[in-house]
Amino acid sequence: MLTVKNLVVAAGHPSTKLDIVSDVSFEINRGEVLGLVGESGSGKSITSLAVMGLLPHPQLWVRSGAIELDGADITEEPPHLRVERGHGGVSMIFQEPMTSLNPVLRIGEQIEEAVRVHDGSTGEIARKRARELLEMVRIPDAQLQLNAYPHELSGGMRQRVMIAIALACRPQILIADEPTTALDVTVQMQVLSLIRELCDAFDMGVLFITHDLGVVSELADRVTVMYGGRIAETGPVGELFHNPLHPYTGGLMGCVPDPAAGHRRFRTIPGQAPKPGEVPQGCKFAPRCDHAQPVCRAGAVPAVAAGANHAAHCHFPLSQEAL
Ligand SMILES: Nc1ncnc2c1ncn2[C@@H]1O[C@H](COP(=O)(O)OP(=O)(O)OP(=O)(O)O)[C@@H](O)[C@H]1O
Ligand code: SF4
Numbered sequence: 001m002l003t004v005k006n007l008v009v010a011a012g013h014p015s016t017k018l019d020i021v022s023d024v025s026f027e028i029n030r031g032e033v034l035g036l037v038g039e040s041g042s043g044k045s046i047t048s049l050a051v052m053g054l055l056p057h058p059q060l061w062v063r064s065g066a067i068e069l070d071g072a073d074i075t076e077e078p079p080h081l082r083v084e085r086g087h088g089g090v091s092m093i094f095q096e097p098m099t100s101l102n103p104v105l106r107i108g109e110q111i112e113e114a115v116r117v118h119d120g121s122t123g124e125i126a127r128k129r130a131r132e133l134l135e136m137v138r139i140p141d142a143q144l145q146l147n148a149y150p151h152e153l154s155g156g157m158r159q160r161v162m163i164a165i166a167l168a169c170r171p172q173i174l175i176a177d178e179p180t181t182a183l184d185v186t187v188q189m190q191v192l193s194l195i196r197e198l199c200d201a202f203d204m205g206v207l208f209i210t211h212d213l214g215v216v217s218e219l220a221d222r223v224t225v226m227y228g229g230r231i232a233e234t235g236p237v238g239e240l241f242h243n244p245l246h247p248y249t250g251g252l253m254g255c256v257p258d259p260a261a262g263h264r265r266f267r268t269i270p271g272q273a274p275k276p277g278e279v280p281q282g283c284k285f286a287p288r289c290d291h292a293q294p295v296c297r298a299g300a301v302p303a304v305a306a307g308a309n310h311a312a313h314c315h316f317p318l319s320q321e322a323l
């Protein structure tokens with residue numbers, strides 16, 4: 001349903017040739033959750049903003065590649081046109097709902113605004129739709145809560161309101177950029193279950209961005225791992241967790257604390273992710289990779305596959321079956 005092909009996002013003036021995101025390709029099908037993981041600065045948010053058409057131009061812009069929704073190229077289409085095209089499109093929710101909601105407007109008014117912009121309905125009809133949307137995201141006493149201000153709701157409830165606003169335009173794709181990072185674990189699980197339920201109920205594709213591999217294992221059908229603005233590996237969630245191909249994916253898995261293993265220290269991947277502009281030749285992960293060989297530091301890195309849906313970019317994948 002959503003296809004991103006060889007996306008390159010650049011920063012600054014075209015002559016600087018500073019690419020923040022390079023050659024990123026993925027697809028999301030109906031009713032599917034794609035988890036997008038990678039450490040801070042790997043380009044997850046920039047990729048999602050490019051899909052939304054919300055890159056802060058002219059600082060960041062799409063240098064090349066295509067973003068297709070149901071086969072139509074939306075790369076150059078501004079977000080308001082995507083909304084006006086009618087049902088379907090891409091909606092997004094962010095990490096901290098309080099910074100997205102207007103603190104001086106009641107939540108009912110904010111949801112009604114989204115309804116009005118999307119389908120033109122006003123007055124009682126918009127009010128009714130706002131209440132239905134709040135019920136859809138399982139907010140108790142929806143009628144009453146329409147009159148609440150954002151500060152009167154808990155963090156979990158505010159994130160549900162953001163999801164309600166996102167659903168107002170009946171999106172085909174929901175992008176969630178770390179929507180549960182600011183929530184406690186119990187509320188996080190409730191919001192994750194809600195997203196999964198909505199994805200199944202509306203046959204909606206979800207791009208779920210997170211640092212948390214536990215969350216990915218709970219929610220995602222497939223996972224894409226980004227490193228240094230590029231895709232390191234993509235695969236079905238079970239396969240990627242049990243049979244990672246890319247040493248970076250293996251490193252991320254190794255960082256998940258396992259109380260049963262009795263380790264007294266947190267494990268990390270030594271070194272730092274490359275900053276844009278400080279990009280090493282060849283494989284960007286080479287300075288941190290235990291498996292690096294001289295060939296890794298020169299030229300293009302080959303794609304390797306382990307089955308139809310599982311692939312990585314690496315000269316020496318962890319699973320030899322992929323060679
Ligand atoms: N406006 C901008 N101009 C230039 N570079 C930018 C701009 N915004 C972000 N970047 C750079 O782009 C890179 C990718 O940033 P991005 O926000 O996509 O990372 P991320 O994977 O979402 O990280 P996090 O997990 O911390 O949210 C970072 O190195 C960041 O410094
Ligand atoms: S290409 Fe080489 S350096 Fe890069 S991840 Fe694979 S083995 Fe490591």
Ligand SMILES: [Mg+2]
Nearest residue numbers: 044045046177
């Ligand atoms: Mg981010």
